[in-house]
Amino acid sequence: MTFVQLIDCRTNRFDDLNRLMDEWVAQTRGKRTATHAVVGKDLSDASHLVEIVEFPSYEEAMRNSNLPETERIFREMVALCDGMPTFTDLDVVRDEQLNCAVARGFFDAVAAAPEPDRLREYLTDDYVDHDPSYPQDVQGFEAACDVFANWRTAFDFTFRIDDQIAQEDRVCTRWTWVGRHTGDFLGIPASGQEVSMTGMTWHRFREGKICEGWWQTDREGVLEQLGLTTR
Structure with a gap:
């Protein structure tokens, strides 16, 4: 079953966060299990960001989280954010194109x-x-x-x-x-x-x-x- 993780955070250093995500994509090439990632910025609050990351399954998401590159990028992400990001784990029950x-x-x-x-x-x-x-x-x-x-x-x-x-x-x-x-x-x-x-x-x-x-x-x-x- 497809699995989606929502990462909710606040930061005024969006450009730095964006470069960090580019770095993660480059460093995990050939190893990551994430298949799709979308980052959204709140229209009413530019410091509020939500990242949506899709995986084939929960197990594949856990494999991705255990990559050393993911762990290092996460620590650097926390340093860029105003407080600890929150995570919401979702099993996809309907996906209609x-x-x-x-x-x-x-x-x-x-x-x-x-x-x-x-x-x-x-x-x-x-x-x-x-x-x-x-x-x-x-x-x-x-x-x-x-x-x-x-x-x-x-x-x-x-x-x-x-x-x-x-x-x-x-x-x-x-x-x-x-x-x-x-x-x-x-x-x-x-x-x-x-x-x-x-x-x-x-x-x-x-x-x-x-x-x-x-x-x-x-x-x-x-x-x-x-x-x-x-x-």
């Missing part, structure tokens, strides 16, 4: 039936689609819906989500696409052939919806499976 959930819903909607009403839940009106297999970017919600509808006309398909990572306003999804050729595709009449491809899509979000997408797909692999090309 909201944009990741929207991205998963988008892939389900495209595969099920790319109807504008359903896709409008996921895409902004000014959505832009970047795909190197197209001569130019697809501009706007309606144009993107047409592209998705063309794929749905040519194939009965599903997406399997293999991996997702989120950073700030972006989500990257690694997926596997599996389809059956049921309609015209680049002039090829329906063959009933089962085809598949892998790919990745980066999505940029604005106010909870996807406003931009970048696709990397193995479309050549689909053409090869349909007998059009060889590698």
Whole structure:
């Protein structure tokens, strides 16, 4: 279970504390078990800082605490603070990446039936689609819906989500696409052939919806499976 530690302290020497944290990161490289750290400054009190450190588990957090570098940095941190920092240990019972959930819903909607009403839940009106297999970017919600509808006309398909990572306003999804050729595709009449491809899509979000997408797909692999090309 993911474990989070909150470190609450007060100091007027934020720059010194920041350099100390940089030093800890450098000295524990290859040994630390912390996976994510965020430092926040209280908007109403600039001397009040909260650091949030994430670990894979409580046991991994204890291993991290027992590093000699962690012990030394902690002593120096205390010297920079106005009083002893306080620690709160938390087992994470819910961790939901909201944009990741929207991205998963988008892939389900495209595969099920790319109807504008359903896709409008996921895409902004000014959505832009970047795909190197197209001569130019697809501009706007309606144009993107047409592209998705063309794929749905040519194939009965599903997406399997293999991996997702989120950073700030972006989500990257690694997926596997599996389809059956049921309609015209680049002039090829329906063959009933089962085809598949892998790919990745980066999505940029604005106010909870996807406003931009970048696709990397193995479309050549689909053409090869349909007998059009060889590698």
